[in-house]
Amino acid sequence: xxxxxxxxxxxxxxxxxxxxxxxxxxxxxxxxxxxxxxxxxxxxxxxxxxxxxxxxxxxxxxxxxxxxxxxxxxxxxxxxxxxxxxxxxxxxxxxxxxxxxxxxxxxxxxxxxxxxxxxxxxxxxxxxxxxxxxxxxxxxxxxxxxxxxxxxxxxxxxxxxxxxxxxxxxxxxxxxxxxxxxxxxxxxxxxxxxxxxxxxxxxxxxxxxxxxxxxxxxxxxxxxxxxxxxxxxxxxxxxxxxxxxxxxxxxxxxxxxxxxxxxxxxxxxxxxxxxxxxxxxxxxxxxxxxxxxxxxxxxxxxxxxxxxxxxxxxxxxxxxxxxxxxxxxxxxxxxxxxxxxxxxxxxxxxxxxxxxxxxxxxxxxxx
Numbered sequence: 001x002x003x004x005x006x007x008x009x010x011x012x013x014x015x016x017x018x019x020x021x022x023x024x025x026x027x028x029x030x031x032x033x034x035x036x037x038x039x040x041x042x043x044x045x046x047x048x049x050x051x052x053x054x055x056x057x058x059x060x061x062x063x064x065x066x067x068x069x070x071x072x073x074x075x076x077x078x079x080x081x082x083x084x085x086x087x088x089x090x091x092x093x094x095x096x097x098x099x100x101x102x103x104x105x106x107x108x109x110x111x112x113x114x115x116x117x118x119x120x121x122x123x124x125x126x127x128x129x130x131x132x133x134x135x136x137x138x139x140x141x142x143x144x145x146x147x148x149x150x151x152x153x154x155x156x157x158x159x160x161x162x163x164x165x166x167x168x169x170x171x172x173x174x175x176x177x178x179x180x181x182x183x184x185x186x187x188x189x190x191x192x193x194x195x196x197x198x199x200x201x202x203x204x205x206x207x208x209x210x211x212x213x214x215x216x217x218x219x220x221x222x223x224x225x226x227x228x229x230x231x232x233x234x235x236x237x238x239x240x241x242x243x244x245x246x247x248x249x250x251x252x253x254x255x256x257x258x259x260x261x262x263x264x265x266x267x268x269x270x271x272x273x274x275x276x277x278x279x280x281x282x283x284x285x286x287x288x289x290x291x292x293x294x295x296x297x298x299x300x301x302x303x304x305x306x307x308x309x310x311x312x313x314x315x316x317x318x319x320x321x322x323x324x325x326x327x328x329x330x331x332x333x334x335x336x337x338x339x340x341x342x343x344x345x346x347x348x349x350x351x352x353x354x355x356x357x358x359x360x361x362x363x364x365x366x367x
Contacts, residue, residue, distance in 0.1 A: 022063040026308060027070065027086035028096040029107065034074025035198045036099050038223055038252060042295020043099065043121070044069065049288050050305035060312045067305070072098050076106035083107040087114050093318050094119070094308050096301075097137075101125030101170035108135050115320035117327060119308060121300040124246075125173045129346040134320065136327055138304050138341055139297070140269050140351030142170070146177025148267040148353035149218060149245060153182060156265070158216035158241065160188045162209050164229075165220040167194035174220050174245065190214055195225065202229045206236055216241040223248055223296075227256035234260035241265065249356050249363060250296040261358045265366050270354030271299075271339040281337045303336035310334065 028047060031040035047067060055064050068090055072078035079098040086092050087110070094117040097104045104123035111118035112132035120128065120137035129141060153161060163179065165171035171194065179189060190212040195205050206229065209217055217240050219226060226248040233240075234257075244266035254261045272278065281302060285294055307330055315326035327343070334341040341349050355366035 023066055024060040024063050024312060025066045025068055025090065025092055026094040026096070026312075027068045027090060027092040029072050029079050029082040029086070029098040029103075030069050030096075031074040031099050031103075032069070032071040034072075034078070035224065036074035036222075039099055039122075039296065040074075042292075042298050043301045045289060045292065046285075046295065046298035046301040047096070047305050049284060050302045050309075052288070053284065054305065054309040060309060065309060065312070067096075068092060072103065074100070074103075076103050079103040079107045080110065083110050083118075087111075087116055093117060093320070093323055094312070096121065096304055096308075097123060097135075099123065099297075100168065101128060101142075101173065102168040104128060105131070105169055108132065111135060115324075117308075117311075117320075117323050119304050119327075121304040122297040123170070125169045126177065127169065127173060129348055131347075133347070134324055136331075136343055136347040138307060138336070138338065138349060139300050141348050142174045142177055144351050145245060145267065145269070145353065146174050147181050149174075149178050149220070149243065150181035150185065150187070151353075152265070152267050152355060153216065153218060153243060154185055154187065156216070156241070156243075158243075159186065160190055160214065161216045161218050161243070162190050162212050162214040163192035163218045163220075164195055164205060164209070165192075166222060166225060167196050170247075171220055178218065178220070195221070195229070197222070197225060199225070200228060201232070203232050203236070205229065206233045206238060209233070209240070210236070210238055214240055216243055218243045219248075220245050221248060223250050223252050224256065227253050227261070230257040230260040230264070247296070251293050251363060252296075254358055254361055254363070259361070262361065264358045266356050267353050268356055269338070269351040271337070271352070275335070275337075277335060277337045299337040303338050303341065306336060307331065307334055307341055 070082035097120045101123045108131035124142045126143045165175040242264045246268035311326040311330040316322045331343040357366040
């Protein structure tokens with residue numbers, strides 16, 4: 001009798017969905033705490049929206065898809081711990097990589113060694129192109145963004161600038177590409193220096209900028225750091241044109257910096273908001289999260305999940321080789337919210353760069 005009771009209990013668990021042998025699981029290394037958590041919540045919300053739609057469409061060959069989230073505390077060490085758990089304990093075949101290029105670069109060799117698919121939705125360092133055959137990203141490389149910032153600077157007729165950038169792989173790599181392009185076109189850099197992540201006081205950096213009396217400052221940084229620099233420069237009456245990149249393009253920048261953000265001009269990888277894909281995403285976001293603005297890079301996280309789901313449906317098996325080929329096949333001609341996701345030989349995608357500005361306390365396209 002006890003034996004039958006146990007069998008019935010197990011059957012009930014399987015039927016009820018509390019335990020599902022057929023469930024297809026993937027993992028995500030997400031900054032839900034720490035300095036990047038200002039982004040992390042939005043990333044997770046966008047992924048969950050895509051997940052909900054994938055499962056509403058039948059999941060993966062009839063089985064529900066599940067994302068196992070691991071918090072990396074916004075650090076490289078936390079990212080390594082997270083990926084080791086997801087690979088060795090959870091044994092997941094596809095992982096969504098951590099935000100921030102430094103964090104991604106810390107884990108991509110582990111994914112490559114274990115032949116685990118790793119996908120980036122916001123890590124842009126040019127070095128990521130060298131991570132290996134099992135690494136893909138739906139977000140464009142800094143090799144493109146650095147050129148875009150340099151072109152913006154010249155278009156605005158600023159031939160002399162101060163350059164400051166966040167002191168990590170993303171910031172350093174982006175700054176190097178900007179410098180190469182800007183100097184080659186005849187520009188002059190009055191001063192350039194890195195600033196540390198996570199500080200609450202950048203007054204010494206603002207003072208250093210003031211010494212050059214620049215008409216424009218190229219500030220390649222994140223939201224919190226960028227907002228603090230803008231605010232403290234404004235409080236010290238430093239008058240200059242601030243030029244920034246895609247990582248600062250967020251309503252949160254305005255929320256934190258207030259009127260100090262007014263007039264900022266920046267670049268970002270752009271895509272049409274008139275496509276059926278974007279309009280469907282916008283409507284779905286509004287329905288699921290009516291009180292939340294679409295987060296920075298949210299569309300890329302959404303596309304990442306949708307593309308991974310397509311690959312899982314196409315895969316002949318769950319072997320690393322078949323999954324890698326399925327990722328390549330899934331990307332060919334994939335028209336996502338953020339545009340075409342056809343991968344090149346390095347697992348990278350192309351991009352078109354647009355320009356943004358803060359006007360009347362709102363982010364708008366710069367024209």
